[in-house]
Amino acid sequence: MITSLPGDPGSTEILAIANLPVLWIFAVGVFAAIILQTIIYVRAARIAAPAAGISPTELKTSFRAGAVAAIGPSLAVVLVSVALLSLFGTPAVLVRVGLVGSAATETASASIAATTMGAALGDASYTQSVFAVAFMAMSLSGAMWMIATLVLTPLLKRGDSRLRSVNPALMAIIPAAALLGAFASLGIGEFGKTPVHILTVLASAAVMGACLLVARRFDQGWLREWGLGFSIVIGLIVAYSAHTTGLAPVA
Amino acid sequence: MSSTTVITTSSADLAAFDRTTSRWGRITMIAALVLSLAAPLYLVLFADLGITQTQVWIAFLAVAAVFSVLWVVEPITYYPILGPAAMYQAFMIGNIANKLLPSALVAQAAIGAKAGTKRGEFSALMAICGAAMVHVFFMLVFVGLLGSTLVSIVPTEVIDVARLYIFPSIIGAVIVQLIVSLKQPRVTMIAVGTAVVVFFVLVPAVPAIANLATGITVVTTAVLSWFLRSKRRSDSTKENS
Numbered sequence: 001m002i003t004s005l006p007g008d009p010g011s012t013e014i015l016a017i018a019n020l021p022v023l024w025i026f027a028v029g030v031f032a033a034i035i036l037q038t039i040i041y042v043r044a045a046r047i048a049a050p051a052a053g054i055s056p057t058e059l060k061t062s063f064r065a066g067a068v069a070a071i072g073p074s075l076a077v078v079l080v081s082v083a084l085l086s087l088f089g090t091p092a093v094l095v096r097v098g099l100v101g102s103a104a105t106e107t108a109s110a111s112i113a114a115t116t117m118g119a120a121l122g123d124a125s126y127t128q129s130v131f132a133v134a135f136m137a138m139s140l141s142g143a144m145w146m147i148a149t150l151v152l153t154p155l156l157k158r159g160d161s162r163l164r165s166v167n168p169a170l171m172a173i174i175p176a177a178a179l180l181g182a183f184a185s186l187g188i189g190e191f192g193k194t195p196v197h198i199l200t201v202l203a204s205a206a207v208m209g210a211c212l213l214v215a216r217r218f219d220q221g222w223l224r225e226w227g228l229g230f231s232i233v234i235g236l237i238v239a240y241s242a243h244t245t246g247l248a249p250v251a
Numbered sequence: 252m253s254s255t256t257v258i259t260t261s262s263a264d265l266a267a268f269d270r271t272t273s274r275w276g277r278i279t280m281i282a283a284l285v286l287s288l289a290a291p292l293y294l295v296l297f298a299d300l301g302i303t304q305t306q307v308w309i310a311f312l313a314v315a316a317v318f319s320v321l322w323v324v325e326p327i328t329y330y331p332i333l334g335p336a337a338m339y340q341a342f343m344i345g346n347i348a349n350k351l352l353p354s355a356l357v358a359q360a361a362i363g364a365k366a367g368t369k370r371g372e373f374s375a376l377m378a379i380c381g382a383a384m385v386h387v388f389f390m391l392v393f394v395g396l397l398g399s400t401l402v403s404i405v406p407t408e409v410i411d412v413a414r415l416y417i418f419p420s421i422i423g424a425v426i427v428q429l430i431v432s433l434k435q436p437r438v439t440m441i442a443v444g445t446a447v448v449v450f451f452v453l454v455p456a457v458p459a460i461a462n463l464a465t466g467i468t469v470v471t472t473a474v475l476s477w478f479l480r481s482k483r484r485s486d487s488t489k490e491n492s
Contacts, residue, residue, distance in 0.1 A: 007299035017298055019399075026290040027395075030283045031387055034343055037279035038380045041272060041336065045373055045380075048268035051261035052369040054362070059377050062358035066378025069357040070385040073350035077386070078393045080421075085402050086414045090395060095287050098390040100345050104425040105318065111418055112317060113310035116462050122414040129300040136291040137310040144315070144322040146284045149342040150277060152326045157335045173476050175324045176433045180442035181472030182317040183426050185465040188446040190419045200416045204423030212431050225349055228424050235420025240412045 009129040017128050018089020018135075027091035030099060072222050077103075079229035083236070087122055092135055100142040103228060108186055113137035120193075196242045204235035265369070269335070272376075276339030283343050316466035320473075334372050340379050344386065354382040437481065442472045 007017065042063070045052075049059055080103045081093045088096070088110070096106045111121050113134040119125035121134075190197045211227035214220055295302050325347075326338065332352065333341055341347045356366075358378030364370040402410065430439050446468045454461050 009300045009302075017294060017300075020294075020298075022293055023290045026286045026293070029286040030343075031391060033279045033283040033286065034340075034383055034387055037275065037340060037343070038383050040275040040279075041340070041376060042380050044268050044271040044275075045376055048264045049373065051264035051268075052373045054364070054370045054373045058362040058364075058370075059373065061362050062364075062374040062377035063381040065358040065361040065381070066354035067381030067385045069354040069378070070350055070382035071389075073346065073353070074382075074386040074389045075393075077346060077350075078389050081390070081394045082398050082401055083413070083417060085394070085398050086410050087417055090398055091290060093398075094390055094395055095290065098345075098386075098394060100283070100287060100343060102345055103421060104428075107418055107421050108425075109314045109318065112313045112465050115465070116310045116313045117306060118462070121418045122416070128298075129302050132291065132294040132298065132300050132302055133306050133310045136295050136307050137314045139288050139291045140311045141314045141318050141322075143284050143288055144319070145325065146280055146342055148322045149326045149338055150280060150284075152323070153330065153335050153338045154273075156327065156330045169480065170477075171324060171328075173435070173438065173480055174473055175320050176435045177438050177442065177473040177476040178317060178320045178469050179429055180433065180435070180438050181445065181469040182465055183422065183429055184439075184442040184446040184472075185449065185468035186418075187422045187426050188443070188450045189464065190422060192450060193419075196416065197419045200419035201423040204420045205427045206423075208424035208427040212427065227428065228421070231424030232417070232420045235423065236413050236416060239416035239420060240409060243412050243416070 007128070009127060011128050012124060012126060014087070014126065014128060014131045015089050018092060018131060020091075023089070023091035027094045030095050034099070073225045076225045076229045079226075080232060083229075083232050088131070088135070096135075096138055096142065100145070101138065104183075105141075106138050108182060109138035109141050110134040111186055112182075196239055199242050200235050200239040203238040204231040207231040207234045272336035272339075276336055280339045280343055313462070313466055317469050332366070334375070336372075337376050337379050340376075340383060344379070344383050346386075350386070351379050351382055354378045435476075437479065438472070438476045441475045441479065442468070445471045445475065 042059075045059060046056065049056060077098060081097050084093050084097055084103065084107070087107075097103050101109075107121070111134075113136075114121055114126065114130050117130050117133060119127070119130040187201055190201045208227045208231045211223045211230060215223035215227075294300065295307060326342065329341060329347060330338060333347075333355075337351075337355075341351050344351065355375035355378045358364075358381075359366060359371050359374045362370075362374055364374045366375070405413075433439075449464050449468045449471070453467070454464055460467065
């Protein structure tokens with residue numbers, strides 16, 4: 001599958017550079033940082049447990065309860081990640097979608113970044129250099145989240161009153177407006193492409209709508225976590241059948 | 252006398268816990284931050300792709316126009332629920348609302364600890380540790396080790412089509428999810444209206460701004476939502492609940 005050598009700016013063989021061993025090393029390093037952090041936290045919690053009025057057994061129970069509760073949501077992320085492998089390669093998917101970010105923010109960032117280069121994700125304009133710029137932009141954005149956490153946590157710990165006195169209406173409206181504006185724009189952008197794109201957006205939206213409806217009506221919380229995975233799979237099936245039956249323009 | 256000693260040792264233990272988690276939470280997060288930037292930086296600098304600094308900055312600014320508000324707002328929003336130690340975990344592991352918070356709540360319920368107490372904080376921290384280990388394991392095994400194999404058994408033409416339509420198949424679902432979870436019908440209408448006007452009126456009229464369409468939509472939506480917000484008190488409390 002990987003035929004060209006790394007570093008061909010115009011090539012659409014993304015995986016030739018996206019799966020480079022160096023990137024694997026960095027990705028595994030991020031996982032190592034999380035594992036190290038967990039070990040240190042668990043040890044620190046064990047030492048301070050009596051002071052916090054919690055028994056070692058209760059610590060263990062909490063750890064296990066958290067682990068079991070995470071199985072479903074985690075496998076849902078796995079499904080979405082596998083679907084994105086051909087777009088970003090394994091190391092980038094592991095770090096960006098699996099860890100720091102989420103499928104929604106990272107694909108949105110990648111799409112926005114690709115647009116600035118006059119390209120779109122996954123088609124003939126999605127070259128190695130577009131991928132590299134998109135990967136850089138989404139990583140920088142993810143880094144800003146971490147920098148904000150590093151800066152704000154000590155301030156919030158000290159109970160900085162300025163941060164708490166931010167107008168609650170502003171805190172409710174502006175982030176919601178930014179998110180809805182961004183994703184509405186990206187969604188409407190797809191409507192300007194081919195009929196298959198439009199059909200795919202609608203199918204994906206319909207599946208998510210159905211999942212959320214069933215989740216609420218029949219009290220099936222797990223459907224909320226799996227909604228995105230199901231939407232992607234069914235969206236892609238719809239896209240494939242529409243594409244192969246000739247709804248798409250001949251490329 | 253003895254009770255005073257107990258209290259002092261316990262508060263000293265808690266202070267030590269606080270110091271350890273703050274210091275190592277930060278160190279590990281900075282390590283993750285550096286490593287996560289190193290990968291794309293390597294491609295940009297050494298893969299001979301002819302990428303200019305300007306291209307990177309423009310792409311980053313376009314992304315920043317959309318997400319910069321969230322960089323700041325999310326840590327402030329989650330702090331009261333997570334507490335300082337778990338903040339460094341949560342923003343590294345990701346999927347906070349759909350994975351970490353439910354895990355923490357389940358654990359607190361399992362041992363009967365209340366949120367906001369020390370017991371609750373420790374229970375949540377351990378739960379997030381448990382969730383982190385499960386997630387790391389699943390990602391490394393199913394995506395890292397088996398992912399490419401899974402993809403390789405799928406026919407190439409299916410992969411090619413999937414690559415072409417993966418973005419629309421994500422975006423439709425995410426929009427519905429956002430609309431339902433944010434429960435802000437007014438902002439939703441403004442956002443969709445603005446996006447339609449920008450894409451089907453503004454961009455065809457001024458093609459040069461096509462690359463800025465998302466940024467323009469975000470800023471316009473934010474400004475309009477702010478000035479057109481419901482100012483009646485009853486409405487705002489209803490929307491918050």
